[in-house]
Amino acid sequence: EDQVTQSPEALRLQEGESSSLNCSYTVSGLRGLFWYRQDPGKGPEFLFTLYSAGEEKEKERLKATLTKKESFLHITAPKPEDSATYLCAVPPTKGAQKLVFGQGTRLTINP
Amino acid sequence: NAGVMQNPRHLVRRRGQEARLRCSPMKGHSHVYWYRQLPEEGLKFMVYLQKENIIDESGMPKERFSAEFPKEGPSILRIQQVVRGDSAAYFCASSGDTGELFFGEGSRLTVL
Numbered sequence: 001e002d003q004v005t006q007s008p009e010a011l012r013l014q015e016g017e018s019s020s021l022n023c024s025y026t027v028s029g030l031r032g033l034f035w036y037r038q039d040p041g042k043g044p045e046f047l048f049t050l051y052s053a054g055e056e057k058e059k060e061r062l063k064a065t066l067t068k069k070e071s072f073l074h075i076t077a078p079k080p081e082d083s084a085t086y087l088c089a090v091p092p093t094k095g096a097q098k099l100v101f102g103q104g105t106r107l108t109i110n111p
Numbered sequence: 112n113a114g115v116m117q118n119p120r121h122l123v124r125r126r127g128q129e130a131r132l133r134c135s136p137m138k139g140h141s142h143v144y145w146y147r148q149l150p151e152e153g154l155k156f157m158v159y160l161q162k163e164n165i166i167d168e169s170g171m172p173k174e175r176f177s178a179e180f181p182k183e184g185p186s187i188l189r190i191q192q193v194v195r196g197d198s199a200a201y202f203c204a205s206s207g208d209t210g211e212l213f214f215g216e217g218s219r220l221t222v223l
Contacts, residue, residue: 034210042216043115043117043216044154049209087154089154097166097206099144099156
């Protein structure tokens with residue numbers, strides 16, 4: 001069964017304290033790995049797509065990287081406004097175009 | 112350029128009533144997806160539609176739930192005879208041909 005597992009479930013950091021979030025997946029023949037940010041009461045906001053091992057993408061204080069079995073979302077010198085739930089998702093091994101989501105990492109940045 | 116539009120944002124129904132949630136995709140997008148998010152849980156796929164066609168409904172409960180995306184007008188997720196367990200946030204997403212899904216702000220259903 002296709003699975004997407006994110007860790008940790010929750011993470012509290014002080015402002016400026018860098019860290020990484022992990023997303024591991026079990027799908028075969030990866031057709032892209034997607035990162036989203038979700039604020040409370042809002043819909044997920046698209047951040048990045050990664051397609052091949054070794055690929056990296058950056059946006060402000062966020063950098064996403066991809067290996068053959070997992071992806072990392074690195075957060076450098078975070079600010080309180082980076083507090084959100086971060087979701088990763090992959091298309092399933094078989095079947096139509098859709099995304100399978102992990103449970104998310106709830107990130108809190110304290111000032 | 113409007114994003115994915117969902118309405119209503121909040122809906123309250125009593126047990127046994129019907130709930131209809133509407134979704135207009137982003138301009139130029141022909142693929143629509145519905146997801147459900149229960150409190151403190153992840154996003155669960157329900158159904159994937161293109162105009163006038165249901166492509167994948169593998170995540171849709173077999174009873175009481177239906178979805179459509181007519182030739183004209185928004186996509187509609189319909190829940191008949193709602194029960195308390197249907198209380199959740201329902202998100203619609205749309206995509207073009209690149210695969211990225213863009214989500215609306217969601218419709219939050221509360222069943223009393």
